[in-house]
Amino acid sequence: MRLVPLDLDRDLDLLHAWVTHPRSHYWGMQGATVDRVRSEYQGIADNPHHHAWLGHDEDGSPLFLAETYEPAHSELARHYDVRPGDIGMHVLVAPPTSKRSGVTSAVMRAVMDFCFADSRVERVVVEPDVRNEAIARKNAEVGFVEERHVQLHDKVARLSFCTRVAYEMSVPHLNPHAMASAHRRLIAKAIAEFSHERLINPEKIDTNRYRFGENTFTAKRYPLEHWVIDADSLDGPLDALDFIIGLRETLGIPEKLLGTYLEEISATLAGTAWKITHRRETAEELVHADFQTIEAAMTEGHPGFVANNGRIGFGLSDHEAYAPEAGSPVRLRWVAIRKDESIFVTAGDERAHYVSELGEELLDRFERQLASRGLDPGEYRYLPVHPWQWEHKLTVTFAPEIARRAIVPLDAGPDRYRAQQSIRTFFNTDRPDRHYVKTAIAVQNMGFLRGLSPKYMQATPPINEWVASVVEGDEELRACGFGVLRELASIGYTGDAYHRVGTPSAYTKMLASLWRESPxxxxxxxxxxxxxxxxxxxxxxxxxxxxxxxxxxxxxxxxxxxxxxxxxxxxxxxxxxxxxxxxxxxxxxxxxxxxxxxxxxxxxxxxxxxxxxxxxxxxxxxxxxxxxxxxxxxxxxxxxxxxxxxxxxxxxxxxxxxxxxxxxxxxxxxxxxxxxxxxxxxxxxxxxxLLRPTFQHSCLNRLQLRNTLQMVDLTDQAGSLIFAGELENPIA
CATH class of the missing domain: 1.10.510.40 (Transferase(Phosphotransferase); domain 1)
Incomplete structure (x- = not known):
């Protein structure tokens, strides 16, 4: 969302419709004429201490009205001791034209972000009508604390304050309603997928009605022993963590990894609650949405894994900055790494690759940065780094290499990217024709630490070229329109102590990237x-x-x-x-x-x-x-x-x-x-x-439950599989 100054010549009719709508009765302008509304807001436009803003939704549609003002120059100055850094705020959400949950919460956060974007602001002040219980709840959600009631010229108001830190610490998605919904969804999925993998066996008690443990629910069973459980029908205890704890022996979770798996369950619950609170796109809207809007709107995660949204290592601000569902723009960090201590593989020319991804001007600036430090640009190559990885890992884990200038921090690139569902892969939104960038990130998610091995990736571009040649040379695949997005270049740093040890580990997968074609x-x-x-x-x-x-x-x-x-x-x-x-x-x-x-x-x-x-x-x-x-x-x-x-x-x-x-x-x-x-x-x-009557039932959750830190050995994936009998082939 974005806020722009209110323009009376452009926005008057819209403004009049909003402030006089029956839902806006606390705004105090019921029955007002167009001329009165113009006069009221012309007064605000002429007041250097009071400003009106029109808020636009992500698609550019007008969605809300906001006002900001200096309390020292308002009637509030008579009712409390105004501090430096105080700003007053009003907000009015447009009357709804369709059913869309979570709009007011999203608008409130957009306005609060706008207020605190001014570094001078330390506290936001509001004074809603005491009868407006709904806005009082929304205020509390973002950190406002009511101080007392005050009599203003047109109402009795709740004088309330929200400090910058209180707002930063507010977690509106961690509320009873959203978390209850997350628990309900996750338990339904756990029963469905654990039943599918034959770890548990719910008891049928009536047509489409089942019982497992203390929970009863409505479900339908389909081919491949697929369960579709109506989450709203679940009766009984609804705590996903207790559900897993109660099944720990049945699920066979190693005792030393139980805490890790429970943390992934907690993180999955938190992620679901965040999406319930903040993602508002309807299915009908997504039918017409663009590529990246659809990407960010996905809320399910992997359809088979129960703990599918772990992201252990991300904090709250990291989630809002880098999670795909947040849809936030990300500018990747760039470092220079010594050529004699690194790997770079591409089918083309290395410098031409950097020019195509960075442009001549930025590449020239990077070279001048190196030269200004007395370094020879010809001895370095350039590697994009996830901002989280730079902040939390590289500046500590690779401190000696940075100090001896084997790794040289440069700058953020100018292009804005958006994280994809895989977390560590980024799509260039400013230049969609440029490549995806896949980065290493030491975050634990769904059974793996999401690193990249430089030595393993040496073969990635050749493998992609070979696969692409097979696909492009096959008449049947061409007729189907089947294509592959090639990973064209890979890069990684290998000059650290972790590589010198000679033993592969998480530490040898922390500083690498690759580039993949954009579709x-x-x-x-x-x-x-x-x-x-x-x-x-x-x-x-x-x-x-x-x-x-x-x-x-x-x-x-x-x-x-x-x-x-x-x-x-x-x-x-x-x-x-x-x-x-x-x-x-x-x-x-x-x-x-x-x-x-x-x-x-x-x-x-x-x-x-x-x-x-x-x-x-x-x-x-x-x-x-x-x-x-x-x-x-x-x-x-x-x-x-x-x-x-x-x-x-x-x-x-x-x-x-x-x-x-x-x-x-x-x-x-x-x-x-x-x-x-x-x-x-x-x-x-x-x-x-392919028409055999049955096939071996390979189970994903059993892999994660066996070892939530590393589900499979990437060098022997077939040997890592766990089977649970056979499934009937639905096309036999």
């Missing part, structure tokens, strides 16, 4: 982008985006799903059967290209870490790392586990629960997609049995 230059007019995770999104009112997209497309649900499966499922099947090539094609790793609200093609990303070749075909030496030797049954799990169980079961459940398309019809369409591919490619028949 923006690859789309045509009339196309737009969205993370595939958005197909599993429900807004705060429970409405799903995928159902809204289907309605907006004008297509039948069956045709829409069939079109989507051709863009997503068919290429995955083809890569598996034709090339023994497997990706990790979950929601966050796919970007949809939508035309008329229908997914027509997809981009796969995160290739370097999450791709495998499962045969003995010749590979370039730099690409050999991705080869794995597995049985045909494990190969098939690249479809059954990663696609069917990891994503499509959730999508099928949403469409069935919404009454848009039955789960039976959904899986029939998925089966048709696989069979049509087989019909079109008879030469691939029999390579794998």
């Amino acid at each position: 923006v230059p690859k789309i045509a007019e009339g196309e737009r982008l969205a993370t595939m995770a958005s197909l599993l999104h429900r807004d705060r009112d429970g409405n799903s985006l995928v159902s809204a997209l289907i309605r907006a497309s004008g297509m039948s649900a069956a045709r829409w799903v069939a079109t989507y499966l051709r863009a997503y499922l068919r290429p995955i099947v083809h890569c598996l059967l034709r090339h023994d090539l497997a990706f990790m094609p979950h929601g966050e790793n796919l970007i949809l290209v939508l035309e008329n609200h229908v997914p027509r093609r997809v981009f796969m990303k995160d290739i370097g870490e999450e791709v495998a070749v499962m045969n003995d075909q010749p590979l370039p030496p730099d690409v050999e790392r991705i080869r794995i030797d597995v049985t045909d049954e494990i190969k098939e799990l690249a479809l059954f586990t990663d696609v069917f169980d990891g994503f499509l079961r959730h999508l099928a459940g949403i469409l069935d629960a919404d009454g848009v398309l039955s789960a039976g019809d959904f899986w029939a369409l998925a089966g048709d997609c696989v069979r049509e591919h087989a019909k079109d490619h008879p030469q691939l028949s029999g390579r794998l049995d």
Whole structure:
């Protein structure tokens, strides 16, 4: 949101409609004429100690009126001892035109941020009508403390104050209502996913009514033992932490890691409460939203993991600055690192890469910064750093290297980025044609510390080039519009003591980055982008985006799903059967290209870490790392586990629960997609049995519960899997 000075010539009619609306009766202008409103606000415009502001929503629509004033020059001066740094404030939210929860809270924080943006302000003063209980609650939410009632010329007012520190310490999302909702959602998800992984077995007590422990609930069961639980139907204790504690032996959490897992559960609850409080986009609005608005609006996290929003290491201000749902602009920090103590890999020219990402002017300034310190710019290269990593880790953990100028701090880049769902990857919002930047960050999230290994990433650009050549050279994949976003360059520092020890650890993954292609230059007019995770999104009112997209497309649900499966499922099947090539094609790793609200093609990303070749075909030496030797049954799990169980079961459940398309019809369409591919490619028949009646049930939460610090060994991911029997194949 942003505030601009009120312009009476432009805003008078809007202002009059707002201040005279019945919901604005505490504003004291009921029945006022347009001329009276103009006169009132002309008086404010002429007063150097009083200012009126029009507040705009994120999309530029007028949303609220704010006033700021100097209490020393108001009637409040007679009622309290005015301090230097005091500012008075009024706020009026526009009468609602649709159901949108959380608007007033968001507006209140926007106005408070605006007030405290002036470094001279130390305290905000308000004096609402004592009868206005609603605004009193909103004031308390952001840190106001009522001092006493005072008689002003037109009302009895609550004289209240909020200091800068009180506001900074306010946590409006950590309130009983939001946290109760977060507990309810997380327990519903825990019961659903732990039941799916056969860790627990709820008792059926009636049609669609179940009991587990002290909780009863309404649920429907779908193919792949997928549970859709109505969170609002949950009865019984609603404390997610106690729920996990009560199951610790059943879940098999190692005693030494129980506290870590509980912290991830607490962080997931806090993140959910924040999203409930602050994310306000409706599913209908997201149908027409841009790429990054959709990215920030996602509230679910990984659909399978229960503790999926840990981010251990982030504080409150870090969350609001760097979490993807906060949608805050981020300017990356840049450091210079010695070439002889670092790694840089790209298919092109190194300096040309920096010019394309930074521009000649900034690159020249960086070189002059180095020269001004008596350093030779020719001996250095440039690495982007997450601001959190610089502040919390690098200045301490790499202090000796900074002191001896092996690492040289430079400046923030001019471009603004936004964090993506993976937390450590950034999209350039000022120059969307420029690359994504993926950074190392020592934050524990969903079973891993989110670092990057320089030595491991040496092979990333070659791997991406090889995969891209396979995809681009395949007629079937071209026909499906399937593409990959290549990771084109990687960089990392290796001159520290942690690397000299010779043992890989979290400390050898703290200072590295890579650059990935942006999808923006690859789309045509009339196309737009969205993370595939958005197909599993429900807004705060429970409405799903995928159902809204289907309605907006004008297509039948069956045709829409069939079109989507051709863009997503068919290429995955083809890569598996034709090339023994497997990706990790979950929601966050796919970007949809939508035309008329229908997914027509997809981009796969995160290739370097999450791709495998499962045969003995010749590979370039730099690409050999991705080869794995597995049985045909494990190969098939690249479809059954990663696609069917990891994503499509959730999508099928949403469409069935919404009454848009039955789960039976959904899986029939998925089966048709696989069979049509087989019909079109008879030469691939029999390579794998994708229509087998059952497949091994590989379990994600069991991995995290076994070791919440590192779920799998990245050098032997297949060997790390945990199975729980078999699942029936829904397309058999």
